Amino acid sequence: MLLMRAAPMGYAKVDKVDAEEARHLKAQFLIHKALEKNAPTRRPAAAASSRGGGCRVVRxxxxxxxxxxxxxxxxxxxxxxxxxxxxxxxxxxxxxxxxx
CATH class of the missing domain: 1.20.890 (cAMP-dependent Protein Kinase, Chain A)
Incomplete structure (x- = not known):
């Protein structure tokens, strides 16, 4: 369980993180990084619209x-x-x- 100390109108400070929750957070981070790395790079919208006259290119x-x-x-x-x-x-x- 995540134990937090929070000041009013401030950010929460984490005191202690459960081992299972820490593994879960690390797995989420690694999945996010892998998806970000494998994601195809996209061109800016301005370059696509100037080439195609504003038409959207359908894969x-x-x-x-x-x-x-x-x-x-x-x-x-x-x-x-x-x-x-x-x-x-x-x-x-x-x-x-x-x-x-």
Whole structure:
């Protein structure tokens, strides 16, 4: 339990802190620090409004991000397949075989 001595119209001075409460306060502080450290940095509102004409930028949903990544992956696979087919065709031409 937290024992406090308070003067009228003044700040309370802590005499003694319970061990369990001290652990709880320390855990809260560490959680707050970790969240503060991992929080993304934000631009000031003035910079965002001047760039977008006052429109608010909406972050895409997680599904939208996943679809975008899937599209990029499919595009890269398609590109690799096309390159490998062209490489095989070049090798066939070099060997003197005709395409049928």
């Amino acid at each position: 895409p949903s997680r599904i939208g991000v996943r679809l975008k990544r899937l599209r990029i992956a499919v595009r890269s696979i398609r590109l690799r397949v096309c390159r490998s087919v062209l490489k095989h065709l070049r090798n066939l031409r070099r060997l003197g075989c005709s395409r049928s």
